[in-house]
Amino acid sequence: MIEIIAIDTPSLGDRSYLVSDGTTAFVVDPQRDIDRVLGLAGARGLRITHVFETHIHNDYVTGGLALACATGAAYHVNGADPVSFERTPVEDGDVIDVGPGMRVRAMATPGHTFTHLSYVLEAPGRSSAVFTGGSLLHGSTGRPDLLGPAHTGELVKRQYASAHRLAEVLPDEVEIYPTHGFGSFCSASQSEADRSTIGREKQVNPVLTQDERAYVDELLAGLDAYPAYYAHMAPANLAGPAAPDLTDPATADSAELRLRIEAGEWVVDLRSRTAFAAGHVVGTLNFGADGSVATYLGWLIPWGTALSLLGDTADQVADAQRELARIGIDRIEAAASGTPEMWSGDAPLGSFPRADFGELTLVRHHRPVTVLDVRRNLEWAQNHIDGALHIPLHELLDRLGEVPAGEVWVHCQAGYRASIAASILAAAGHLVVAVDDEFDRAASAGLRMAAD
Structure with missing residues (x-):
């Protein structure tokens, strides 16, 4: 029996997928912290033999190459993508036999990027499934403007054509498993739907219910700013990122934290906004762990600025470190856990109403x-x-x-x-x-x- 396991990354609004027949497995669009994938596969006794990328991602650093290296899996990336590492090139129409009961067919679905692919899972005894990455999403599509304004007009029309190709080629009962659309800024709009099929999208998705002009005009009018760190993701993914180093950062005392703040480094307090307002080290910035830390910290911090983290607990700091590694912020200079009184030394705390x-x-x-x-x-x-x-x-x-x-x-x-x-x-x-x-x-x- 085929099992499709979604691996959610809610802080970035994305999903990766582990798909197995009970023995053999493949993975679609893995996040950089591949220990989550390896843990799931190990717990189920699965051997990962293939890793598929739908596109060169703009909103996170991929774990695809690292996962393929760790497992010996074939790493399938569009042959037209100018990557600087060894991969198994794939293109429209290619069929990959994953195991005796699973095969994957690649479909070109440009729009989110020029080289975007979707992957159709074909297996005996079950309805097909399609992994659509940033193409056809639940109630939406991936945004077409991430490669710059010079390409947006062409890509939005290709996105429309790709969605219609999927709807015309695939039966209504085919389930859709997108990577984006769960809060990611890579999605043109957001949907509350957790599951969907081709048939349902024909009824509710603007790209399939509107004519091309109406879809294009409405989508472009609804686009707003996206995180500045996106500019660094595609170059990192084309270079072939390694798995992150999640070793605990060095512990800083109050004197070191003060020196770092005075030097213009960022010292980020991960506590809740309520706690931060009540008392904090003067000069620290509040990106609460109860919200989208990676998205907003990655958006605002000048890229390459030295960063230290403060949290209620060491686990809170470690969770934030993992979140930040997903977008390529690998170097945490120092960290501390506890209370602002411990971090400030003899200096008075700041507060605001x-x-x-x-x-x-x-x-x-x-x-x-x-x-x-x-x-x-x-x-x-x-x-x-x-x-x-x-x-x-x-x-x-x-x-x-x-x-x-x-x-x-x-x-x-x-x-x-x-x-x-x-x-x-x-x-x-x-x-x-x-x-x-x-x-x-x-x-x-x-x-x-x-x-x-």
Whole structure:
């Protein structure tokens, strides 16, 4: 019996897949921390013989080459991709016999990238499955703009054609197993669906229910910024990344942490935004482990900047280190776990207030404050607080000079990005209040709204 096991990486919004017939297995689009795959295979007594990449990824560092080297598996990458390592080239129409009961057929599905492939699993006694990577997703498609604006117009049309090719060639009952679409910025939009089939997508997916012009116009209008670290992923994946070194970083004391902050290095506090606001080492930045640490830290940090991590526990630090390794941030200079009092030594702790939108409404009646909205452009255009200053979080470091002196109340959609922004502002010497509230409550709290 064929078993398809999804290996979720929710922090990046992606899935990898381990597929087996009970003895032999293949893997599709593995993340860099391959110990998760090896652990699953070992627990089930499986021999991994093939690893497939749907495309050269833009949102994470692949574990494909490292997994193939560790297992002796054939590593299948599109023959047209200019990689600098040995691989088993694959192209449209190739059929790979994985085991007595499994074979995989490659289908060219360009759109997310020019060389994107999907893989159709064919096995006796079961409906076929297709691993679609960044092509046809649950209720969406992969975004076509990651290779730059010069290629977006062509790629979005190819994405439309690829989705229709899958829908025309494959039966309705074929299950779809995408890599993106579970929160990844590689997806043009997000869906709540956890499973789907070709037949269902014909009913609900805009790429299959709209004509080409409507699909193209709607998709392009809905694209917003994507993380800056994406620029580093394809070069790393073309070079053939090794498995990450997850050895514990050196432990830093309060004196070392202070020296690192004064030297302009990033010292990141992984504790919750509530804990950070109540007390933190002055100059540290808050990227809470309860949110998308890798996405936002990778987005904001100047690439190559020395980084140290602080956490409630050593496990919290180790989890963040793993998350960051997935996007190629391999070097953690130092770390510490415990409490901010332990990390600050004799220096006083920093803190700032937290508030909700109701409190913001009241304070605006009594004194002038700056309201800073750090949501992305599309969020702002849809609805925002009248009179607010808009600087998307990913632009804040470069635009700090635009933030007026005086009291700054910073908000986002739900509080996580606002806490990051508040920590940046506090480190820069601003008097800041973090609005830890759902933006949907702003209007009912009495704040006048506007839209572009």
